[in-house]
Amino acid sequence: MTQRLLLNDAAPNAAKGLYATSAYLAQCSLPKVLVDLVYLRVSQMNGCAYCIDMHSRDLLQLGMAVDKLLLVPVWREALPLFDARERAALQWAESLTAVAQTQAPDADYAAVAAVFGEREIGELTLAVGLMNAFNRIGVGLRMVPKAAAQAAGAVSA
Numbered sequence: 001m002t003q004r005l006l007l008n009d010a011a012p013n014a015a016k017g018l019y020a021t022s023a024y025l026a027q028c029s030l031p032k033v034l035v036d037l038v039y040l041r042v043s044q045m046n047g048c049a050y051c052i053d054m055h056s057r058d059l060l061q062l063g064m065a066v067d068k069l070l071l072v073p074v075w076r077e078a079l080p081l082f083d084a085r086e087r088a089a090l091q092w093a094e095s096l097t098a099v100a101q102t103q104a105p106d107a108d109y110a111a112v113a114a115v116f117g118e119r120e121i122g123e124l125t126l127a128v129g130l131m132n133a134f135n136r137i138g139v140g141l142r143m144v145p146k147a148a149a150q151a152a153g154a155v156s157a
Helices: 012-026 032-046 049-061 066-070 072-081 084-097 106-113 118-140 146-156
Strands: none
Touching: 012 032, 012 118, 032 049, 032 072, 032 084, 032 118, 049 066, 049 118, 049 146, 066 072, 072 084, 084 106, 084 118, 106 118
16 A cells, blocks of 8 residues: 555645644543544544554553453443443444434433533544544545554565
């Protein structure tokens, strides 16, 4: 896979806006591990290898157990590994990522509102939206995951 173009070169001011939102979310009221968990799940749903690679690495670096990381795509079948806030955040992330099908049902909002305050819901919703945007950039521009780039370097060396 070859990257099609670099967003930073093609549209630097637009990229800066996305990165500013990302910087805000890195310092927001939500725990970083929860934000990265949401980023990972959204990226899995969208099939963005670049972001799956990045956020899996981030979660491992933050201390997430490999067993839990491997079960993120099937989190409903591994409920003891995910606390109430993680479950609500994952459901909300899935609902918003598939919004054309789900229409973000009231039950999903009620579940997230039961364990998060308004500011947190706003930040969580922003995180889901941002990652969906980044996924479309990653897939559309064929961004190469770190693991694939490393493997390609090992093969060509």
